[in-house]
Amino acid sequence: MTDDPLAAMLDLTPGSDDSMPRAARDGAGTLDASSPRIVSISDIHGYLDAARSALAAVGDHPDFDPLVETDGDGRLHWVGGDESVLVFNGDLVDRGPDNAAVVDLVERLAREAPPGHVRVTLGNHEWGVLFQDLVGWDSWFSGRRTDDDRRRLCEAIADGHVVAAYDGHAFTYAHAGRVSDYDAARLNDRLVEAATELRDAIGTDDDEATQKRLVDEYREVLGIGRGGGRAFGAGIAWLDFQFLSESAPPQIVGHTRQQQAVQKGNVVCENVIRANLETPGGEGVLVETDEEVVALERRGNGSVRKRELEIPDGE
Template sequence: MLPRLPDSDLDDSLRDGVDGLVAAADGDAEPPTIVSISDIHGYLDDARSALLTLADHPDYPPVVVEDDDGRLHWADENYVLVFNGDLVDRGPANEGVLELVARLTAEAPPGRVRVTLGNHEALVLSPDQFGFDEWFSGQVDDAARRRLCEAIIDGHIVAAYTGHRVTYAHAGADEPYDVTAATESLVAAAETLQEAIGTDEDRAMQERLITEFPAVLGIGRNHLKGPEAGLVWLHFDHLSADAPPQVVGHTRHDTPTTKGRVHCQNVLRNNLDSPSTGSRGDPDETTATGGGEAVFVETPETLSALIRQPDGSVERRPSPFK
């Protein structure tokens, strides 16, 4: 599922939230700024455009920089970069997106690149339960499924991540929950499945994951994304205005959207076909995106969206997004 991530386990103090980085830093160090992007779905060019919004805005140092071949690398600035689920499926460059995430994870200091599990990554854990054989996630082999389990066990992929003022999870939850407990539940699921992959117990174990770890991997009774669903499946419509402060993806919107204290950043796919000269305003670019792709930027004081405009410029919108 993922190219090989660092072999060593991530220290538990850095796994679940930004407080671990703050505690490990010098007392005079500035808390890191958190940048998040969700639902890339294999659209590498559009993800690159979104991640480069910081470089193209005068108020921010870059979170990534381009080399001569156009590949993105960690910029060695004071950031945490959260990939908030659904890296794959639908788009043309699934492997390229996974390679990007693995490269940035390897280049950044420990705990600086975080990946939350999305429902399309969860499909890899239980492919026989969902039947999406036409998608990338439904075609991965057993070795790739084991690598995904290893990445979860080693702390490189989590159920959720605690920021300064919000929690990052792919779909989120309508009630408060403990982030560390949620990820420990996901680790237990991965450990259980890892031993069964490729054996006669595999199919049965895939089904058990959904029922035994419902807070993270559970699905709705009448619809996969129904109100009973867990952190990777719940639809935005089932999050109330009173839900805990969260940044989620999962449910598509045209523009960053706020409901109460929940902020949805899944905008990339709804903006794929917008007319434009190019993702950064360059008429020689071949990418068809027309702006609208975005990242969220969280400091201890603020949450903002940086949104690519059709002319290639970048607009900053503070929360709540209008």
């Protein structure tokens, strides 16, 4: 499947003006299931086949019931019930060949799962849809989104379907993370404020100026950081993993490429798809419950290995 350059961007609730209840928007603790397992995947970047393989790894390991099932056309469908949450931890698009199909996958699972059980955090490449004039990614999927697509993403944020951060059990999920303590609900409120302002400016003469102002005023959420991105001063969608110390808040992040999920003190980085594209296997997900956090990683022969990670002390 190849990209449709006119494909929409995260139209998660077509035909409905229903917003996500705030509690469900910000964390798993208020969902109907008392302690849902949380499956997370980051940095798909338009590589649909790797994403399918990673998500199917949950059911391909004997210790875990499946999260998705594959139909006759190869499409994934939700079978996780209300006992699972799936977090797409940013950077759904750009770089790979199947960006529109990845967006379609996220939309489909979000509609099939119970409300609040598929969550999307804002990655820097979703950020690129909103702030096109600040990065100039014209050759990428994000840079080719229309003004209507940009407004639609703003609306998805305003309705609570795309967030800056999401509280799990011991960990908070964010695309790039923060060095110091933060409150997911507050950052999500700040993101909503910024997206609402941007939505009203898109397509007007004030569009580019508004983009620049919002990135500066909401830098903890939207800031790029020094040197054009990823360094000190970067917000929760942009900060590089190297700047997160072992004592940073307990977080599961993506953004910085790894060959396997890497834990540094309180922080786990799960961005593995792109680093493993050249060889069979390597793609995977994290699974967090109130008792453990594990990486499920596809081997080159198609089997799945389970690797235990550490829950931070005191959690």
